[in-house]
Amino acid sequence: MNIFKSSIVLLTTTSLLAVAGEKIDQTLPIGDVTSVEVENLRGKIKIVGQSVDSVHVVGELDDEAEGFTFEQNGSVMLIKVEMPRHLENNWSRQETNLEITLPKNVNVSFSGVSSDIVLSELDADASVGTVSGNVAIKNISKRLEVSSVSGDIDAHQIGNLTHLSSVSGNIDTSGASGSLFVKSVSGDIEAKSTAPIVEAKNVSGEMVLSLNSVEDLMMSTVSGDIDADLSLDNNGQIKLSSVSGDFHLNFLNDVQAIFRLRASAGGDLINRLTSVKAKEDKYGPSSRLSFETGNASSRVSGSTVSGNIVLTHK
Template sequence: MKLIQLGASLCLLLASSLSLADSRQSINEVRTVSPNEQISLEVMRGKVEIRGTNSNQFRVSGKLDEKAEGFTLDSKGGFTGFIVQMPRQLREQHQEKVQGSELVIELPVGSSVSFKGVNVDVSLTQVNGGVEINTVNGDITAAQLDGRVELATVNGAIKSQALNGQLRLRSVNGKISDQGATGRLSVESVNGEIALKSKPQELMVTVVNGEVDLELTDTAQLEISSVNGNVELELKNQNAPRIKGSSVSGKFELKLPANLDAAVSLKTSAGGSIKNSLTADQPSRAKYGPASGLQFTSGKGLGVIDINTVSGRIELKKN
């Protein structure tokens, strides 16, 4: 009898502990919305998954932040807004374990989405009406997005796949990686690595204190700016590109098609160097000072390659 009572007490204690472990409010709200709804979302902390669907419904389900004071959900006239309401001043001890929101948000695939967060990871898929995601401390994962897409985080990584349209990816302290992006792509990073296996028609890359690894297909126009970082570029299926690059204290390594059709101008200063393995043309040193340069035309010169570096190295190779 005592063993049975002890077992029952342990079960009650365990159930009580589990209840105390997750006291967050559950949510499961649905609204009927338009196929091209304009949707704004604000979630301060936690994890949020956003999915495009073929249904004309907006649904939010999961758990709210343990500190949440509730939520607001307004939907009218083609506009839907959802906010997890948090205390105006949220003070936490450094060691305190926090249970943020864990939400799944489903919306029509043709919607446009605007998201704001602070300490939150965001993943989103299949949204075709445009996306703007901003978080401070968190990672962003994105796939199958179309239209105007802006993904930005301060302390976090961005990982994207199969994006199309007018695209902008920005991170301060985090790696940016992409596969298969098409359209016009802009990528900016400070203190982070950039790794692209993409095929945008146009690409702009800006990096400070980071490495850049680009494997590009069909890209016709490319602009790269690097400070204290190495750039490795391999360009396929495009023999007449327009490439403009500048670097300070870094390496520029370009792997280009053997049948390159472009006018090439390479310049270094303050101790930089140039190596050309693409053609027989070789650089020449300036009469005065440490500068050097190389100019030549391959084919008819339909494309343009113009690269300048300070205290860096430029190298041309065949891919």
């Protein structure tokens, strides 16, 4: 009996050790699964939606992987690379590299640390969270939420409700058609969008926005500069806020709005839409710019401490 127990322990240990660097080629039927969750510490994961009725995983595991989970639990399918708590600092190691194909209409979530993620071709919701890995997204038709600390985010041809957030990584996005929310601390943001509702925030990074007709636009910065090309719909609104960062708003249409702008500590308010000039307050360094264009059906309001706000027409 003791010999039998010893054999079982030996076989189990051998199986666990064999997982490290193992090649994977596994398939499970989608059944009644509505969402797929993927977890990977480091390496690269590629997820592609296709017209299929199964989930297929192919590739190679990390040299230090301790296990691989690929299983269904109710309506959720889990794909997870098990890693040790403490990793060896070995630059020659093979990191996980997996490609996952799944049905287009299944929701997908991914979490990682230093794992890059490529995600495309989904007619479903998707969420991605990573620390230092880069994120590349394309053709996601529904809700999309992406957060990163230092990794870059590239998201194109995305859905009707999109949230993109980074700390020091850059964000490059295009194709959002519903609502777009982008936020960064020190990373730069470049966004091209037809979304009518847009919110863009940063602290010290630069932002370049190319927007179509917006109904509701909110932009805020601390010390970063924001350049925006846009059209403002009738009955729409724009709200601006900065400390020392500059705004340059370039209107692509004959904007018809009430403008109310204020600088409280010496920032310049420059109006190139009409002949109205900013007026300095009688006491202190603050100034105000108030005027109207067309039927004044929309509203543009903003404040800055020491930054500049420039209004132009293309």
